[in-house]
Amino acid sequence: MLTRRGTTVDHAALREAVGAVEDPEIHRGLGELGMLRDVTTDRRGTAHVAVALTTPTCPLREQLQADVTAAASAVPGVTGVEVSFTTLSDRERLALSQRLREQQPVRLGAETLVYAVASGKGGVGKSSVAANLAVALARDGKRVGLLDADVWGYSVPQLFGVRRSPVALKGLMLPVDAHGVRLMSVGFLVGDGEPVVWRGPMLHKALEQFLTDVHWGELDVLLVDLPPGTGDVTLSLLELLPRAALLAVTTPQVSAQTVATRAGRMAADLRMPLAGVVENMSTLVCECCGERTALFGSGGGQRLADDLGTELLARIPLDAALRHAGDTGVPVVAGAPEAPSALALSDLAARLPVVRRSLSGLALPLSVVR
Known part of the structure; x- marks a missing residue:
């Protein structure tokens, strides 16, 4: 024309x-x-x-x-x-769902790496580490998914500032996209503040569906935010992800490090390799002068790494930007990338490819996880 x-x-x-x-x-x-x-x-x-x-x-x-x-x-x-x-139309939605299901095994591919982010106890900032690590990897050009498997203490919707349900295509769910990361959480399926009172079999089925009935598409990395401890949900997930690598999160405190050791040893019992240890809240950074204080003691991360025979990958400081990010729903690596916490988290993301080379043979095609 x-x-x-x-x-x-x-x-x-x-x-x-x-x-x-x-x-x-x-x-x-x-x-x-x-x-x-x-x-x-x-x-x-x-x-x-x-x-x-x-x-x-x-x-x-x-x-x-x-x-x-x-x-x-x-x-x-x-x-x-x-x-x-x-x-x-309904017919077109059904056809699209079927086509995506047929192509999903090819799309995920054998190169997707899965990291299960774990802690022994709650309150150590495991979910914050997982969320910011996901965003940092995405900002580095990786295709990243984050599965919030902390069923009772889900926090991904808050950390990413997302309050909407995933789109469903005739039984196939599409992850919620935020800050370049593909997200799935129980929190997207229940109302704000609504408790999750599911029992074991229902939980197991829901988690299995999050892996098999979600169109993750092509992913370089899938991060799984595990619930704290070594309970049924954690065991179920580790069984569904038999070739994932465990990333253990602790604080410098002896109590947190001791409990995290149990999670690491549980992974060893299940023959799950360890990607490394992250020490969160390593120091408190003063907002005015930048001075760092070891508010929760020191050495917990290194002790945990030594106990588990793995590497301490990062020490993440606690600063005002990280706290503010959790409240506003904008991960600190996106909202305040020059903050000490954001720099440490970005460095952790940069180190994971090094870990990847030591995890040969661990690539996981999610479509065959049943």
Whole structure:
């Protein structure tokens, strides 16, 4: 078509550009997913693009509109973009769900590494470490998933500032995306403040579904935030993830380190390799002068690493930015990347590829975990 300015819009190029835009939750092109409807231009060079959403209440509609607009605007001759939305039919949703299930084993691949983030007791900041480590890895270009398996003490929705349910496609759930990380948590399925009172068999089934009925897509790393201790939920998860590596989190206190040792030895009994130890709240950083105080003592992380025969990977300080991040729902590595805690967490993320080389043979295709 010839626009008013005399520039021809290549319709094939326009459709190809828009079709390559990824759905922000499925992470695949709109054309490939069958979500791209009409693509036309008028005499003024305005591109009219119709997209079918997975659900009428798609939470990322605005992001998708912006991405489609940017892709279409980059095509020569396009002077404006108008995006309209419809919704996939029930039949189309079912077909898409089946297609994603069929392709999931290929998409996950054997290169996905799984780290189970564990602690012996609560209150050591395990979830905060897992959340910020996930964001740091994502900011480094990795494709990262975070499974919040701390069923009774779930905190991922708060740490990421997300308060919405995952999109469901005929029995297949799509992870919730935030700060570049694909998230799944029991907290997305219950109301704010609502307790989870599930018993053992129900918990086991729910956790199994989080691994097999969630379209994680292509992942480089999956982090699993385990509940504290060595109870049924932890054992069930470690059985479902037989080739994961344990990342143990402790504080410098002797009491925390002693209890964390039990979690590490449980992993050893299950023949689960150890990725290393993280000492959280190693020091308290003064907000005014930057002076560091060993508020909870010192040496717990190194003692735990020595007891378990592994490496102390990081010592994470406690600072005001980290506390503020937990309250506001913006992980500190994203909201205050120059804070001492954020720098230490980013350094931990940078060290994990080194650990990866020592964990040869541990790559886990999640699709075969049953």
